[in-house]
Amino acid sequence: MDNAIKTAVMRKSFGKSLLYTLPMFLITFMFITGGKPNFSDPASGLAMVSVFLMVNVLYFFMHFTGKTDRYRAILFIIFAMSLSYTLIHNMLEVRKSMSFSQADILECKIPFCHLVIPMMILPAAFTKSIIFPGSIIGGFANISSMVVLWLVATLVLGRGFCSWGCFYGGWDDGFSRIGRRPVIKKISELWKWMPFAVLLMVMLSAAVTMMPTYCSWICPFKAVTEFEQVTSVESAAKAGIFLSLFGGLVIVLPVMTKKRTQCSFLCPLGAISTLSNKITPFSLKIDKNSCNECFKCVGVCPLFALTKDDIKAGKVSLFCSKCGKCVDACSRNAIHYGIKGIPAGTMKNFSRNIFLFVSFLFMAIFSSGAIITTFHGLLKLIF
Amino acid sequence: MKKAKIVAGISWAFFCLILIIILFPGLTGLSNSVSKLPFMKLNPRYTGGEIGNQIISAGCTLDIRKPVFNGFLKERSSGFVQLDWHGSLPEIIKDSIDYDHDGKNDFCILIDRNNLKTVLDPISNKVKSVAVSTQTSYGWAVRVRLIK
Amino acid sequence: MTDSLILGLSSGSACLATCGMVMFPYLMAGSAGVKKIAIDLALFLLTRLVVYFILATVAWYFGQAFFSNPVVRNIVPGILYIVFAVMLVWYSISNNRHTACPAKIVKTVNNHKLVPILLGLVNSLGFCPALFLILTKGATQGTLTQSYFAFLAFFIGSSLWFLPLPLAGKIRKKEVLKNIGILATGLAGIIFMIKGLTNLIGGIING
Numbered sequence: 010m011d012n013a014i015k016t017a018v019m020r021k022s023f024g025k026s027l028l029y030t031l032p033m034f035l036i037t038f039m040f041i042t043g044g045k046p047n048f049s050d051p052a053s054g055l056a057m058v059s060v061f062l063m064v065n066v067l068y069f070f071m072h073f074t075g076k077t078d079r080y081r082a083i084l085f086i087i088f089a090m091s092l093s094y095t096l097i098h099n100m101l102e103v104r105k106s107m108s109f110s111q112a113d114i115l116e117c118k119i120p121f122c123h124l125v126i127p128m129m130i131l132p133a134a135f136t137k138s139i140i141f142p143g144s145i146i147g148g149f150a151n152i153s154s155m156v157v158l159w160l161v162a163t164l165v166l167g168r169g170f171c172s173w174g175c176f177y178g179g180w181d182d183g184f185s186r187i188g189r190r191p192v193i194k195k196i197s198e199l200w201k202w203m204p205f206a207v208l209l210m211v212m213l214s215a216a217v218t219m220m221p222t223y224c225s226w227i228c229p230f231k232a233v234t235e236f237e238q239v240t241s242v243e244s245a246a247k248a249g250i251f252l253s254l255f256g257g258l259v260i261v262l263p264v265m266t267k268k269r270t271q272c273s274f275l276c277p278l279g280a281i282s283t284l285s286n287k288i289t290p291f292s293l294k295i296d297k298n299s300c301n302e303c304f305k306c307v308g309v310c311p312l313f314a315l316t317k318d319d320i321k322a323g324k325v326s327l328f329c330s331k332c333g334k335c336v337d338a339c340s341r342n343a344i345h346y347g348i349k350g351i352p353a354g355t356m357k358n359f360s361r362n363i364f365l366f367v368s369f370l371f372m373a374i375f376s377s378g379a380i381i382t383t384f385h386g387l388l389k390l391i392f
Numbered sequence: 393m394k395k396a397k398i399v400a401g402i403s404w405a406f407f408c409l410i411l412i413i414i415l416f417p418g419l420t421g422l423s424n425s426v427s428k429l430p431f432m433k434l435n436p437r438y439t440g441g442e443i444g445n446q447i448i449s450a451g452c453t454l455d456i457r458k459p460v461f462n463g464f465l466k467e468r469s470s471g472f473v474q475l476d477w478h479g480s481l482p483e484i485i486k487d488s489i490d491y492d493h494d495g496k497n498d499f500c501i502l503i504d505r506n507n508l509k510t511v512l513d514p515i516s517n518k519v520k521s522v523a524v525s526t527q528t529s530y531g532w533a534v535r536v537r538l539i540k
Numbered sequence: 541m542t543d544s545l546i547l548g549l550s551s552g553s554a555c556l557a558t559c560g561m562v563m564f565p566y567l568m569a570g571s572a573g574v575k576k577i578a579i580d581l582a583l584f585l586l587t588r589l590v591v592y593f594i595l596a597t598v599a600w601y602f603g604q605a606f607f608s609n610p611v612v613r614n615i616v617p618g619i620l621y622i623v624f625a626v627m628l629v630w631y632s633i634s635n636n637r638h639t640a641c642p643a644k645i646v647k648t649v650n651n652h653k654l655v656p657i658l659l660g661l662v663n664s665l666g667f668c669p670a671l672f673l674i675l676t677k678g679a680t681q682g683t684l685t686q687s688y689f690a691f692l693a694f695f696i697g698s699s700l701w702f703l704p705l706p707l708a709g710k711i712r713k714k715e716v717l718k719n720i721g722i723l724a725t726g727l728a729g730i731i732f733m734i735k736g737l738t739n740l741i742g743g744i745i746n747g
Contacts, residue, residue, distance in 0.1 A: 040416055111526040115474075115533050117438055135464060138435035145434065146427040153423035153432065161415050165408040199719055206723035210731075213549055216464050217542045219437055226734075242741055246734065290404040350401025352394070360405075367409050374416050 019075030019342060019358070026073040029362065033068045033370060037061060040374045041381070052392070056384035063380075064373040071365055077333030081369070082182055085172065088376035089179025091383035093233040096120070098386060099149075100235055108238040117142045120150035120235075123159040123175070125224055127208055127277045128215035140219050158375070166368055167289030168282040171272055171312070172332035173368040174375060177230045181271045182332075185263035185311055192265040200274055201313040201328060208277035229254035229271055269311040272330075286327040291364045293325040293335070294347035296354030306335035306344050323353065331368070436460045440474035440535070445493065451480040452531075456491055459538055469540050472523055478531035481505065485532065501534060512536060541693040543735065544677060548697020550721075550728035551628070551670035580656040585699050587660025592691040595664075595671075596678050600687035603679030613680060614743025620676045621736025628669035628729030632722045670694075670725070673732050 021029065038044075041061050048054035067080040074080075100107055113119060121143040132140045144151045162170045171178050207223075214222040225237075226247055232255035239245050254275070262270035272279050286292070300320065307315045314328035315335060325344070335344050346361040347353060415422075426432060436442070441457040448454075454477050461471035473491045485503040490496060498516040503509070503525065510525035520537040607613040665671075674694045681687040701721075 036413065111524050112528045112533070114438075115440065115524065115526065115535075116528055116530075117434060132435065132464065133431040136435060136462065137431040138433055138462075139431070140435050140438065142434070142438040145432055146423060151423070153427040154419055157419060157422045157426055158415070161411060165412055199723070202716065202719040203723050205720045206727055209720065209724050210546065210550065210727045213546055214542070214731075217545060219435060219462070219464060242738065242745070246738065250734075290401060290408055348401045348405045350397035350399075350404075352398075363405050363409065367405075367412050371412050371415075 019361070021072045021075075023073065026069050029072045030065055030069040033366065033373070034065050036370060037064055037373050037377070041377045052388040053381075053385050056381045056388060059384055060377055060380045064369075064377070068365075068369050068373070071369070072362075076337050077361075077365065078337045081172065081333060081372075082179075082186065084369075084372060084376060086179040086183040087380055088176055088372070089183070091376070091379040092176040094383045094386065095379045096234050098382075106238075107235055109235050110238055114142045117144060118148075119143050121152045121155045122150065122224075122234075123155055124177075124228060124230075124276070124278050125221050126156065126159060127281055128211055128221045128223060131212055131216035132219060135216070136219075140215065141221055162371060162375075163282060163285045163289075165289060166291065166331070166371070167286035168279070168327070168329060169289065169291065169331040169368055170282055170285075171276075171279055172330040173372045175272075175278075176376070176379070178269065178272055180230070180233070181259045181263045181269045182311070184260050185267050185269050187264045188267065191267040193262075194266075196266060196268070196313075198313070198316070203274045204276055204280040204283070207275055208280040211277050223277060226250060227254060227275070229259050229275070231255075232259075267311070268313070273312050273328075282330075283327045286329065290349050291331060291360075291367070292347055292349055293329050293331060293344060294353035295320060295323045295325065296343045296345065296357075297323045298354055299341045300343035301341060303340070305338045305340070309334045309338045331364070436462050440476070440533070444491070447487075450482075452477060452482065453479045454487060456489060459491055461538075461540060467540070470520075471538050471540070472535045473538055475501070475534045475536070476528075476531065477533075481531050489536075491538075499536065501536070503532060503534070505532065510534065541689055543731065544674060544690040544693035545697045546731065547670055547673060547728050548694040549700065550697075550724040551668070552698030552701040581702065583656035584660040584663075585702065587657045588664040588699070589692075589695055591661060591664035592695050593688060595675060596687045596691035597684065599675045599678030600681060600684050603681070603687075607679060612743075614739045617676050617680045618736045618738075618740030618743055621673065621732050621739060624669045624672040624676065625729040625731075625733035625736055628673065628732065629726045630669075632726035632729065669729065670698075 038061065041057060046054065046057065064084060067084055071077055071080045097107055100109075104110070104113075109119060119142045121141060125141050129139055129141065132138065139145070139152060141152065146153045159170070159174075162174045166173055172182070211223040224231075227250055229251060231248075231251040236248060236251060237244050239248050254271075258271040258275055262268075300323075302317075302320060304317055304320060307317055307320060310329075311332065311334060312328050312330050314326050314330070316326070319326055331346070333346075336342075336346065339345075342357065345353075345357040346364045348356070348360045348363065351360060437460055441460040443455045444458040445456040446453060447456070454475060457474040457476070459471055459473045461467040461469075473489075475487075475489065477485060483505055485505065486500070488497040488500045491498050496515075498514075499519040500513040500515065501522075502511040502513075505527070510522050512519070512522045514520070518539050520539060523535040523537050525534045526532070603613075607616060674691060677690050678687040681690060
């Protein structure tokens with residue numbers, strides 16, 4: 010009976026779901042096709058149409074079924090894999106290798122990613138310069154564009170960027186869904202503070218060495234993007250560290266714990282995003298009148314954002330990335346998307362609709378380029 | 393008060409909605425504006441420093457950049473000087489470099505582009521070793537380690 | 541100096557977390573006014589600085605005596621870095637870190653004028669893995685001046701955490717800061733472990 014009440018509240022009728030999808034349909038059409046769909050290359054045209062349909066179907070089902078996380082995760086995981094494919098494909102075409110050379114560093118041709126941002130802060134403040142061998146403006150993944158994208162997404166979504174925008178998060182999100190039950194069930198609460206310790210260390214070390222130390226030494230995603238050529242003991246050590254961390258924190262531990270362990274234990278940007286949850290209008294709220302303290306939400310949360318004490322107190326911590334897993338798991342619709350200022354338990358549908366539109370639109374547009382490139386590449390491979 | 397909070401929250405949420413809608417079409421403009429901020433320039437440790445001197449001979453141009461000792465709070469005791477060759481480069485590059493413009497050569501460098509060999513002959517005791525010597529899209533670049 | 545500064549910054553946070561709540565009442569006991577607190581803190585820090593300079597001298601001469609061979613100079617410190625780094629990581633995550641604070645011995649001192657000096661003495665001589673690491677580093681420096689600079693960087697990094705001590709009562713969420721400090725110490729241990737491995741491998745290859 011509870012389940013029936015819950016889904017009746019959250020899901021919409023077929024017609025209403027189509028109506029809610031219409032704005033997404035129109036806006037994504039404009040952005041993905043540029044307003045002028047080009048079918049001169051059939052593979053490219055087919056890829057574009059497939060991606061356009063995929064994002065809108067997923068959004069439709071979010072409204073039609075009342076579920077959020079599973080449809081979000083589909084696009085999120087495909088985005089992560091597509092971006093790796095796009096980067097690797099580009100590097101192999103241009104450089105015939107996944108590794109970047111000394112010449113690429115000297116000519117400042119390294120694509121910028123948002124994980125560099127924490128390390129840029131202190132040097133930018135004190136030396137008024139950016140410590141990264143990339144392009145300030147122009148070219149692929151230039152520094153200015155990535156900073157603007159991340160800044161706006163963080164202001165709007167807060168730590169929601171980690172579940173709706175980060176093109177690396179899909180990796181450990183995907184691996185955390187393998188298997189029905191966690192092998193490791195009990196993890197100390199202390200570890201969720203690790204990203205702050207990592208943030209402190211990388212900010213200090215980057216400032217002192219004038220080098221993005223996280224990227225140089227411990228970014229696990231070098232394993233699926235690009236890395237420095239192995240030409241010395243030091244570069245071999247770095248490659249070993251990347252591969253070990255990717256294997257451990259992105260594959261093995263998420264499978265064993267069903268948690269996003271890289272995002273929870275290592276990512277320094279996650280620490281900054283956690284703090285940014287204070288400035289975003291969107292948050293998750295707990296309707297104490299509906300909550301029966303079954304703590305299902307605590308078990309499913311992939312980022313250690315919920316504890317039993319928090320649920321009893323009726324609050325969700327700043328670690329929440331608004332992925333929707335707890336919302337989908339709750340049989341009483343007690344935990345729900347909310348807007349700051351609106352009391353918990355009220356205007357649930359309205360808050361959810363606004364949040365979904367904002368977050369999904371960002372993810373759909375941000376990811377479409379990489380996914381289209383990937384689909385295009387796969388179509389060319391098959392046909 | 394309660395109503396005011398609700399109105400404020402909803403307004404803020406709608407503002408964010410508009411922000412996301414205009415983000416992507418306005419990305420180029422916003423990026424251009426951000427790129428003009430005072431701190432949005434690459435550190436000389438990555439750009440190689442400003443060009444200090446240019447020597448042109450036989451269709452080949454050599455840029456001798458200014459030495460880079462940039463640190464976090466103050467200059468470091470060790471740094472480098474970058475040399476860039478572009479144009480039509482010979483198979484063997486041999487140059488004597490005066491990077492500090494005191495009229496005396498500081499080091500000689502020999503680059504065998506075919507065998508990818510670089511030999512540094514330091515004259516000044518401030519010149520230490522070759523940090524990088526590599527072919528680039530424009531020709532060839534070398535970074536030589538220096539101390540102050 | 542970079543890694544010494546980072547070691548100081550990271551271990552200082554954990555040191556403050558474990559020893560701070562013991563030291564604070566003794567630093568502030570009997571104090572009246574900001575001037576007295578500042579003098580107490582200055583005496584504490586000055587004592588630490590003097591002890592570190594003595595340790596830097598001892599470590600360097602020890603290194604000169606036993607690490608004269610360039611290969612030994614890499615291999616032995618490499619092993620020591622790894623051992624002490626593992627200790628530092630264990631120190632940061634073990635449950636018994638609270639009993640490791642040497643400042644508790646100061647509870648037995650009756651003369652309050654000596655307290656800041658004694659606190660500085662026991663704090664700087666407290667045998668924690670971070671101290672072992674910086675001693676190893678001091679022993680491997682080329683010149684005595686470099687050893688002094690390494691210890692100075694360590695002193696600066698660790699001392700920054702003690703400066704807000706008089707305001708400790710006003711800081712909320714101490715538990716969060718303590719957790720972050722302890723984890724940062726563990727990370728510093730990992731950095732030194734990698735440094736140790738690099739030294740060791742370099743020493744073996746060159747040897």
